[in-house]
Structure formats: C-alpha cells, structure tokens
Amino acid sequence: MKSLKILFVEDDLIEVMKFHRVLEKLQSDHQVIEASNAEFALNILRDQQYKPDIIILDLNMPKINGIEFLNILKKDALFKYIPIIILTTSANQRDVKECFEIGIAGYLLKPLKYDDYVLIIKGLLDYWSQNILISI
Template identity: 60%
Template sequence: MSKSLNILLIEDDAIEVMKFNKVLKNLEQVHKIIEANNGEEALSILENKVIIPDIIVLDLNMPKINGIEFLSILKADDVLKYIPAIVLTTSNNHKDLLAFYRIGIAGYMLKPLKYEDYVDKIEKMIQYWSTNELISQ
C-alpha cells in the first residue's frame, strides 16, 4: 500500500523545482512538497521539527550551504538523521558520490537530460519511498 509522502525538496533552480512539482502533480497519489531554495533555508524549516519530512530530495550544488554541508548538519541531529536523503544532481563525479555515501544518504540520482527520462526516475523514486516500510513506521 502506498503512502502519501511529505517531501522536502532542496533546490535552488526554479526550473528544476517546476519539473519536480509537475511530475508529482501527475501521479495518482498526492504528495506534499515543502520547498527550500538552499540548505540554510531547509535547516530553518527542519529546526522547529513541526514538519518532519518522510524524505529529503536535494541538489548537490547550492548557494550558502551545499549538499554535503547540509547533510553533515542533518546527520548530526538525533531526530533528523533518520530521514532518508536522496541526492538529485547533474554531478557524476565519483568523489561526490563517495562523499555522500560516507555521510549516509539513501540514494544518488543523476538528473537526466531528456524530460521523459527525468519523469521515469522521479516516478520510480517516489513509488519506492511511498511503499517503503521505513516510511510507514
């Protein structure tokens, strides 16, 4: 049984935010998206712990606090460190990938150039996490 997700999307590119929202809008299941333009804004959203997202989807290269810095802060928090974080980026740098996995991410996805491929990847990611037993607990 799939669950509606609360998704924290951390992305500074307005076009990428629109694409992500468009894909989710076309899904059968309604998911709530909380948007942050950078890691600093995301931390302030998470700080009060009123809304705890089911998953975090974030870009690697962001202003103010980049993806690695954000996740280092997140994983140091005893409550927030268990939120699955999925990196959605254009970087296929192996060093970036290893750095994120050392921090403890749940996934690393490259943004495809073709929109159809992007839709396919996002739909599969959402389908997986909306049926994952970790989220339903």
C-alpha cells in the same frame, strides 16, 4: 502506497517547476515543501512543525552546499534517520562516495530528457512510499 511528506531542497526554480509538473503528471498526492537552499531547509526542519518522510537534495547550492547540509543532518539525532536522496547533475565519483559515506539513501542524476526525469521521479516516489520509515 502512502502519501509522502517530502522536503525538496533545490535552488533552481526551473528544476522546482519541473518536479511539480512531474507530480501533477503522476497525479501524486505527496506533500512537498520546497527550500531554495540548505539554510532555509534547516530552518524548516528546526521549526518542528514539518518532519518530512524523505528529503530530496541538490548538491550544488549557494551558502551551505548539499554535502555540508548532509553532514549537519546526519549528526543531529532528530534528523539522522530521514532518508536523503541526492538529485543532482554531478556525476563526480568523489561526490558520490562522500555522500554515501555520510549516509545518504540514494544518488540520482538529473537526466536531460524530460521523459527520463519522469521515470526517475516515479521510481523514487514509488519506492519510498512503500518503505517503512522511522518516525521520531
């Protein structure tokens, strides 16, 4: 399995710490860049020095929410092929449908139990580290 460059867009510091704890537990060598909101994520992407293999995105964020961020990325030729996986607490079917219509690669719910979270993140990383990804 290859090492992934991951842009992790999450505004909750506890969720960011939990994600990193899982990566440590899995002894992962994936490179993670964090963005505390979608505006910051756009700045990272537009800087051209960091092109992630995948983006893991929370929906509920200040300023630009996850759905607005998705719309921006999927209309941009440089970013539209980057797989975006939603990792959120929202099970709202309207959100799920809208995200898939925009073009996400997956929609995962944050589980309450840590062990379940570990399994979800492990599955996500195992899957995407075996995929052939478009590099532009």
